[in-house]
Amino acid sequence: MVYYRFDGTFDGLLTAVFQAFERHETPDRLLAPDGIVPLFYDVLHEVETDGEKARRVWLKLGKTLSRASLSGLTTAFLTDNPEFPDMAFRYICRAVTSDGSIENDFSDPAVLSVLKECRRVRGEAHRLLQFVRFQKAADGTYFAMVEPLFDVLPMAVSHFCDRFNDQRFILYDRARDYGYYYDGEEVRRMSIDTDSSYMNTGRLTDEMMDADERLFQRLWRTYFKATAIQQRMNPRKQRQDMPERYWKYLTEMNGCD
Numbered sequence: 001m002v003y004y005r006f007d008g009t010f011d012g013l014l015t016a017v018f019q020a021f022e023r024h025e026t027p028d029r030l031l032a033p034d035g036i037v038p039l040f041y042d043v044l045h046e047v048e049t050d051g052e053k054a055r056r057v058w059l060k061l062g063k064t065l066s067r068a069s070l071s072g073l074t075t076a077f078l079t080d081n082p083e084f085p086d087m088a089f090r091y092i093c094r095a096v097t098s099d100g101s102i103e104n105d106f107s108d109p110a111v112l113s114v115l116k117e118c119r120r121v122r123g124e125a126h127r128l129l130q131f132v133r134f135q136k137a138a139d140g141t142y143f144a145m146v147e148p149l150f151d152v153l154p155m156a157v158s159h160f161c162d163r164f165n166d167q168r169f170i171l172y173d174r175a176r177d178y179g180y181y182y183d184g185e186e187v188r189r190m191s192i193d194t195d196s197s198y199m200n201t202g203r204l205t206d207e208m209m210d211a212d213e214r215l216f217q218r219l220w221r222t223y224f225k226a227t228a229i230q231q232r233m234n235p236r237k238q239r240q241d242m243p244e245r246y247w248k249y250l251t252e253m254n255g256c257d
Contacts, residue, residue: 001038005031006047006085010077013085014054016047017092030089032082060096069103076117078150087113125152129159131246134169135203135217136210142169145202145249151176161187174202202249217251224252 004020004027006012016030027045031037037044061070077088091110095102105111127148134142142164146153153173157180160171164182172179172192181190198204206214247253 001041002027002043003029003031003041004045004047007049008033011054012047012049013088014057015050016089017057018053019047030086032085064095064101065103072118073114075121076114078121079117080150081117084117121150124149125155128152128156133251136213137204137208138210142167143204145172145174147175147245157187220251
């Protein structure tokens with residue numbers, strides 16, 4: 001049994017493909033950094049990520065896959081499915097050796113896996129756009145915290161830069177402990193190294209808030225309650241459309257202190 005283990009990055013995945021052809025072998029599994037190594041195996045090859053090798057595989061993929069499929073592959077790679085790197089490896093290996101495109105061959109489990117995970121990740125990115133609630137800080141910066149299932153912040157931040165192109169904001173992923181700061185002109189990645197209460201709750205303290213922010217929050221909660229039709233309440237449907245993992249940071253789902 002031949003196993004490869006890579007560093008969990010997309011470049012690492014592409015490098016693993018290159019090295020498989022370079023070594024003239026087909027690994028039985030591609031393991032993530034924290035993947036469990038089977039008790040018995042013949043070869044365990046540690047893949048060292050190489051930017052040039054990754055680039056060459058990517059260029060080859062560009063000749064056999066459409067732009068939509070390339071985008072779908074990189075999007076799907078953001079999934080939390082531990083089995084996906086192995087499926088992606090097989091998808092890429094087949095794509096670079098096929099004469100024609102494989103993207104519509106739904107008899108291939110790897111093709112179906114890429115399609116399925118891409119839809120899951122894009123669905124989560126869309127929900128992120130729906131359920132971000134910014135709070136205005138005293139210095140005029142808007143702050144929002146989220147904990148999406150997948151690492152979809154890079155897919156969403158451009159939307160908020162366009163929407164709030166003249167406002168400063170911080171969009172922070174608490175689960176992965178990083179975020180983006182937009183200063184009105186450019187966006188940059190950042191991390192906040194603190195155990196302050198607002199980092200645990202996602203809600204600014206009274207001292208940090210703009211003078212009118214708490215009033216606006218009360219107005220939003222009042223509007224949310226006033227427009228709800230009690231006779232048509234459907235908690236199960238509400239949880240489907242508005243997953244509970246977002247409730248912690250939703251203004252309308254949290255009462256005033």
